[in-house]
Amino acid sequence: MQFLSIPGQAKEKKQLVTQVNQDRIPHAQILLGRPGSPKLALALAYACYILCQDRKDGDACGVCKSCLKSMQYKHPDLHFAFPVISKEGKKREDTTSQDFLDQWRPAVSENPYLDIQAWSQYIGAEKTQPNINTRECNEMIKQLGMRSFESPYKLLLIWLPEYLGKEGNRLLKMIEEPTDNTFIILIAENQERILNTIISRCQITKVSPVSDIQATEYIKARHPNIDSEILAQAVQMSDGDLNKALHIALGSSIDYSDLLLSWMRLSYKRDFSELNDWITMLNTKGREDIKHFMEYAMSFMREYAFYLQTEDVSRLSDSQQLIAKNMTKIMDMIKVESVAKLLQECLSEIMRNVNPRICLMAKSIELGDILRSKDQVKSLYDM
Ligand SMILES: [Zn+2]
Known part of the structure; x- marks a missing residue:
């Protein structure tokens, strides 16, 4: 080398x-x-x-x-x-x-x-x-x-x-x-x-x-066909851990950003039948992917909080920018903190081998409560 x-x-x-x-x-x-x-x-x-x-x-x-x-x-x-x-x-x-x-x-x-x-x-x-x-x-x-x-x-x-x-x-x-x-x-x-x-x-x-830019370039040079949205998400959630970024980017065909949006939408709607389907779908991907999804959601919340405070979009990918802009209609800093805490709890439960289905359903209900609390200017249906 x-x-x-x-x-x-x-x-x-x-x-x-x-x-x-x-x-x-x-x-x-x-x-x-x-x-x-x-x-x-x-x-x-x-x-x-x-x-x-x-x-x-x-x-x-x-x-x-x-x-x-x-x-x-x-x-x-x-x-x-x-x-x-x-x-x-x-x-x-x-x-x-x-x-x-x-x-x-x-x-x-x-x-x-x-x-x-x-x-x-x-x-x-x-x-x-x-x-x-x-x-x-x-x-x-x-x-x-x-x-x-x-x-x-x-x-x-x-x-x-x-x-x-x-x-x-x-x-x-x-x-x-x-x-x-x-x-x-x-x-x-x-x-x-x-x-x-x-x-x-x-x-x-x-x-x-390594910096996010270095990690992105390194992975792209070795895997030129990789989906750039998935790569951007993998790098963002890996926080300087190139091995993890590689593992997530290569091992996953999941668009976590899309997944997060649908989770928030369904939790907000309290549509338990659709939520159940969503949880079943995520559960089939296995514990490791659920863990990665929670880590992604947490890193996205951090970036979203940064965006809320600065209006600087440079750290978000194109699709994340769109989601972030829509989210401002329903999610302020207080809600961001509650959601971040919920995600952290969910992640530790998954890591402690709690049944993912039970954990995800309980957290979805809680997430819906947070998102619905206080006044919403516009609903998530519009997102
Ligand atoms: Zn030599």
Whole structure:
């Protein structure tokens, strides 16, 4: 992976490139960023840059022998450690990342914004929590203790050190006194869940989330046929999480904006037969899509509140602008707050595995009450 294929992140790229160019690569560094931020992508591009035999203009050349291997995640001096589960036919305590490299390589090249949920699905770990075990720690120490094969450097990327328990203390000596030209890069999301003993020995580089424009361009470049309305909605509701935006945009053919409008309309009308059909339709899409719909509705309410206060439509897509303008007839800031609270409650109930049908019907009645309360200048029938 090269830096040029990562959208934005100018500050982070410059910092990493400068470290290499000035020969001041920290022995142990944590790239820390929220889920869906390009921290893993940056770590991969950084590793590729360090190992490249012909670095050019602040990026790896992409064509030298070393780059070709790094870009396939097959460079013998580039080691990986990441959370796994037990491999079929093997005990968990005997399984390490090595056993999952054949899944890791395609997973990362398909999506360098990978998060633990996507990875868990990839390796069939929906029911078991992946982790980094003692055997893995011993393997890391062994790998870095060996001489490098092809490059003057040895690199170890530890993805999600949050999944390292107390056994992580075994790594302290390796992190504190690494052998020459050995660099450890940890890629993390949650500083509070990493062993303090590890954090205190690492330099931390914060990675910012991608902007909506960068996320849109990135997804569009890879999926040119994607519906732009669905893409705009997916990006807006993902709040800088590129992985989530990708997942929603690709996995969904649902126009959430349309869905929200019909929900409000039916709730307002209190047409229980039609509401029941609407709920049945949404329910068939599954819990994950209902969750996404609620998240979309919440992000739309935030944008709508912004529009109400500023009349600035620049953050809304074309179809959202139309809905927002119509909504002003019935929805003021007080109602926005009540609806936002209702959506939040609905989302947490869905996440707590409450029956979606029961939850959605109760919330639809409540939504109708909110929308009908006080004076309405014009009814939702006109929307
Ligand atoms: Zn190269």
